[in-house]
């Protein structure tokens with residue numbers, strides 16, 4: 001009975017487990033040789049649990065004589081369990097037949113100046129994003145490229161609610177599609193964008209904001225042209241941004257001067273005066289001397305000098321350096337040439353036949369600080385003379401050694417620092433010296449007897465320049481006669497009714513004096 005049972009167990013055992021447990025029954029006589037090959041056993045599909053329990057109990061009962069174990073225990077692990085095998089097969093077939101692409105999802109996130117869409121598992125390079133703002137106005141931005149799985153939508157309106165309606169190609173939204181943009185913190189007013197204009201700068205789109213107090217209308221560049229009264233004042237405005245995000249903004253408007261083509265760049269003018277002053281003609285009326293520290297310098301032949309050192313009659317290029325708003329503005333250059341006016345008036349001049357005493361007055365206008373530096377260069381000369389003038393600080397000058405009864409051109413030339421400049425007016429006057437003694441001219445007297453007691457005397461006429469005076473008369477005086485001297489315009493005298501055989505002496509004189 002035990003032998004039969006033992007065989008039964010052995011068979012079962014062989015089918016299930018080749019070695020260890022079944023080794024118990026090797027004690028049965030002759031039974032070891034009857035172990036059939038494993039292939040012959042047909043009970044493999046039976047669940048082992050049903051068998052093992054009685055087997056174990058049976059083994060325990062036979063444990064009095066345990067046989068030596070000749071097989072490795074470890075081989076227990078080499079047998080794959082039926083469940084393991086089935087699972088492995090399932091896995092391998094599953095991965096080959098079921099393609100599951102990563103699912104595209106996106107989130108809408110708030111960023112500065114707008115929102116961004118953050119993708120996960122995107123399989124497109126660009127997306128069309130359509131969104132709308134509070135006014136329910138739809139906007140679509142097409143073909144936005146992904147950068148690091150992100151698409152940014154910026155330049156939106158601040159403090160506004162935006163809703164992402166749809167994106168194409170499709171992708172699944174995760175989280176909230178609606179958000180409220182941030183407040184505007186970057187708004188600035190700038191005068192550097194367009195000369196002469198004030199512009200606002202922000203990365204937000206505030207085209208629908210209202211600018212109040214004052215009301216401002218901006219051009220397409222977000223600028224408006226400044227006018228005179230804006231400069232050197234604080235420009236303030238209230239920006240009414242919808243969404244209760246209004247702001248107050250203020251800027252001190254600096255003078256625009258860099259560019260001469262700009263309307264408000266300084267137009268400089270100088271007075272024609274020493275000390276010279278430069279006036280900024282179009283200086284904005286609200287700019288005070290505290291706002292504008294102006295320093296003018298002038299470029300002349302001797303380099304750069306201060307405006308206060310400008311000399312009259314020299315050409316300079318002057319420009320202003322305006323320190324304003326801790327910025328330096330160099331104005332364009334203006335030509336400066338101060339021409340002082342000198343008015344010379346000749347006074348009554350005393351004249352003798354060989355001298356002239358010249359007197360004049362000198363009036364200097366526009367250059368009063370330099371009065372002492374003006375001289376006069378005077379000369380009195382005849383038409384044919386070439387005579388240097390004489391420079392004097394006085395206002396009178398005597399000329400000696402002149403010819404009597406001669407026209408002298410007396411001129412007074414104003415000079416500055418002993419130099420004559422073309423703009424200075426020369427005053428000249430013709431002064432004729434007083435009549436003098438006619439030249440002593442040796443002339444032959446031709447005596448012609450007309451009767452025994454009468455004769456005529458004829459002489460050569462004096463040349464006009466030999467007379468030295470007007471009222472030219474020939475005076476003939478005969479000795480030994482009571483007759484008064486004859487005074488004639490021509491040198492032709494007739495002497496009659498003389499005594500016979502008497503010597504007479506006739507003297508002929510030239511006279512320029514009325515006698």
Ligand SMILES: *[C@@H]1O[C@H](CO)[C@@H](O)[C@H](O)[C@H]1NC(C)=O
Nearest residue numbers: 020072073074075076077081
């Ligand atoms: C055989 O394997 C089972 C399950 O892994 C384990 O519980 C048992 O102890 C092992 N038997 C031997 C003899 O190692």
Ligand SMILES: *[C@@H]1O[C@H](CO)[C@@H](O)[C@H](O)[C@H]1NC(C)=O
Nearest residue numbers: 086087088089090091093094
């Ligand atoms: C193995 O695959 C079959 C059929 O595909 C299925 O019924 C079974 O549940 C799978 N087993 C496991 C463990 O996945």
Ligand SMILES: *[C@@H]1O[C@H](CO)[C@@H](O)[C@H](O)[C@H]1NC(C)=O
Nearest residue numbers: 102103105118119120121149
């Ligand atoms: C992308 O999605 C997967 C699956 O939903 C998730 O495990 C992963 O963390 C996500 N990655 C990011 C960056 O959110």
Ligand SMILES: *[C@@H]1O[C@H](CO)[C@@H](O)[C@H](O)[C@H]1NC(C)=O
Nearest residue numbers: 126127128142143168169170
């Ligand atoms: C994006 O918009 C353009 C223009 O409407 C359209 O031609 C294109 O097909 C759109 N792309 C997707 C992915 O919908």
Ligand SMILES: *[C@@H]1O[C@H](CO)[C@@H](O)[C@H](O)[C@H]1NC(C)=O
Nearest residue numbers: 161162175176177178179180
């Ligand atoms: C989405 O965001 C908006 C605005 O921030 C908020 O009013 C709304 O309650 C949010 N919705 C959800 C589902 O969180």
Ligand SMILES: *[C@@H]1O[C@H](CO)[C@@H](O)[C@H](O)[C@H]1NC(C)=O
Nearest residue numbers: 154155156157205206207208
């Ligand atoms: C700014 O917003 C207005 C409408 O509010 C729109 O017409 C305009 O095109 C926007 N400008 C830019 C640069 O996006």
Ligand SMILES: *[C@@H]1O[C@H](CO)[C@@H](O)[C@H](O)[C@H]1NC(C)=O
Nearest residue numbers: 232233234235250251252286
């Ligand atoms: C303009 O504003 C500045 C600083 O806010 C202030 O110092 C200055 O006095 C103001 N100027 C005028 C003219 O109001």
Ligand SMILES: *[C@@H]1O[C@H](CO)[C@@H](O)[C@H](O)[C@H]1NC(C)=O
Nearest residue numbers: 237238239245246247248249
């Ligand atoms: C802007 O200025 C006005 C008047 O000065 C004031 O009533 C208002 O509260 C200010 N607004 C902001 C946002 O500061």
Ligand SMILES: *[C@@H]1O[C@H](CO)[C@@H](O)[C@H](O)[C@H]1NC(C)=O
Nearest residue numbers: 194195257258259260261262
């Ligand atoms: C002056 O303005 C004109 C026109 O606005 C511009 O072409 C020129 O470059 C400017 N010059 C300087 C020095 O800024």
Ligand SMILES: *[C@@H]1O[C@H](CO)[C@@H](O)[C@H](O)[C@H]1NC(C)=O
Nearest residue numbers: 300301302303310311314315
């Ligand atoms: C220029 O310098 C020279 C030499 O120092 C001087 O003689 C001359 O008067 C100067 N000219 C002017 C216009 O200042």
Ligand SMILES: *[C@@H]1O[C@H](CO)[C@@H](O)[C@H](O)[C@H]1NC(C)=O
Nearest residue numbers: 297303304305306307308309
């Ligand atoms: C101009 O005047 C300033 C101040 O009076 C003085 O410091 C400077 O040296 C002067 N420059 C010249 C070139 O005379």
Ligand SMILES: *[C@@H]1O[C@H](CO)[C@@H](O)[C@H](O)[C@H]1NC(C)=O
Nearest residue numbers: 444445446447458459460461
């Ligand atoms: C004087 O008479 C001589 C001889 O008759 C003559 O040659 C001469 O020219 C006359 N002179 C004058 C001044 O008439």
